[in-house]
Amino acid sequence: MIPVTSLAGKTVAVFGLGGSGLASCQALRAGGAEVIACDDNLDRMVEASQAGFITADLRTMDWRPFAALILTPGVPLTHPAPHWSVLKAREAGVEVIGDVELFCRERHRHAPDAPFVAITGTNGKSTTTALIAHLMREAGYDTQLGGNIGTAILSLEPPAKGRVHVIEMSSYQIDLTPSLDPTVGIMLNVTEDHIDRHGTIELYAAVKERLVAGVAPHGRAIIGVDDGFGRDMADRLQRAGQPVQRVSVQGPLADGIIVEHETLIEVSGGARHEIARIGGIGSLRGLHNAQNAACAAAAALALGVSREAVQKGLRSFPGLAHRMEQVGRQGGTLFVNDSKGTNADAAAKALSSFGDIFWIAGGKPKTGGIVSLAEFFPRIRKAYLIGDAAQEFAATLEGRVAYEISGTLDQAVPSAARDAAASGLSEPVVLLSPACASFDQFRNFEIRGARFRELVTALPGVTPV
Structure with a gap:
């Protein structure tokens, strides 16, 4: 405490x-x-x-x-x-x-130089937070992990010299933390979410920006620049004289960290230096996880971790439950729990990471539904629709993707497993990535994901990955 x-x-x-x-x-x-x-x-x-x-x-x-x-x-x-x-x-x-503000005040009073990493973004912040903590621990640092990821910040050990606090922050928490000044601040991305709590996406993005704008003078702001909000933030902070490290997985940068051929590369002054390779790391599959890995690596390097230790830590990262969690295999079928995919943008990350998908989707719908996911429809062999969103999603998929209205997860899992096994495909994937909140049938996404895991492990012949 x-x-x-x-x-x-x-x-x-x-x-x-x-x-x-x-x-x-x-x-x-x-x-x-x-x-x-x-x-x-x-x-x-x-x-x-x-x-x-x-x-x-x-x-x-x-x-x-x-x-x-x-x-x-x-x-x-x-x-x-x-x-x-x-x-x-x-x-x-x-x-x-809020409670993070109380932490900041205690840090200022008792250990102002204690390393403090704060992470925000619409998607990917939990994986990035956990990955940074993993990298720091593997490198031998006394590391405290908490905040929005699950453990209340004031339940952690106090700030102290050499002790690193790695804290995930939601926009709600940032709003309640006026003295936020992390050593390393990370803003991953901004897409439409929580508009009911901020009024507009512009106000939502402005709250996110406070985290990186408040980075201590000797610290570092790390910003994902693959969306317009991130690019604008990085430009504003740089004009204000603040050190900024840009991260992109979509294109070249004059200075920053990029991802090419599953390799993290730092570009500086025209020179290129390999940081680490992420190819073949199952817990970091997909372009979105490449961004998470790049931002986490940047944070670890900023705190003095060597590139060799970063590479070792990336390879040993087990991943997070409910975030593209590989639950098991039944013959050639892989079962993936992405219950944290609670909006279309998050689901897109999972859909983009696999081919031959038997997709379980639905729940309490969010604005926009799954219309924005049309580019991934060719990857989906069949969809199994559950919850309040089932009829809306069916209307979007009609004539484009085969589907059935399963209604519940208990019905969807065995149906998807049966169809995947009968498909004759070399590696079909049964993917729970609902693109919806869970609140119509489950209290939270964790309970939804745990139920998926239970249903999968109860299938005959399933072996853990």
Whole structure:
């Protein structure tokens, strides 16, 4: 745990008592603050009370004694409208911040030179975050991994000399972290997502930009420039005099890191230097993972890891669950769990990585559906449609891709496995990459992916990869 000493002796309101909220309560108390905890969910209020925290309905309280409101990232700060707790705080002149901000303040107070890597982007940030942590650990560094990837940042070990914190950040978390100044900041890409929470894609991109714009003067901003938002960010920061390392997997760069023939290459002043080769690494299959690997390698190199250690770490990276996770084989059929493919852009990454696909798709649909995936339709031998999006997806695929409306994952998996086995193809792939949120049938994408894994391993003759 990281005790929050910056608010010692003060009274702090905490709204949102999920994992990161409770961790904030514990860290604040450990640092000497008095905590008043609140949530719209009464069960969470009871849990916090049982953990020894004072709970109260913040709507009925006098806010003048509060030094800050610590807001969970899942609660609206601006769009579609500020949460009532945010309005209360603003009326009382109380700052609204998040748990990563508390971490930043502790780092400033106790170990300002401790390496801090922050990663954001619409897609790929979890894989990149995990890969950076893996590279640092394999190179012998004391490494803490957390943030949006699953472990609340304040549950990690405190910042210290030689200890690296590798933190995934959502746009919601960036919005709540005004003093964000990582040693290395990475912005992978921007595509349409979370518009309901930011209003427009331009505002969403502007929040993402804060992470790389805040990089410490001696640090490095690493920006994926294969979309217009990333290119514009890199240009703006460079004009402002900030060191920027561009990364592209789609074209040449005068300076930066590129990927050619499954090789990461650093280009600088006209010279080219090979960093590492990623060909044949199953956990880094696909162009999107080439970008993840390039950004992760750039971060590790910036922190002093050798190219030899980077190459070794890339080859030993096991990958992440639910991100193009190779679950097993049944004869020649490969089963891949990409449950994290919760929008069309993420699903495109998986579809582009395989041929002869038996595709399981659907769930709670997002804006735009799967129309943008038409270029990958020739790779799909048949689609198995589930959830609320099934009829919408069927209309898009009609006359272009064979499909069946399976309805549920339990029905789709055996159907896809049967058809793949009967196809006569040399390496058919049964791919769960839903291009949808999970919330119509599953509480989250992890549970959806775990169910896929269970169904696949229960098939006769399946062996682990």
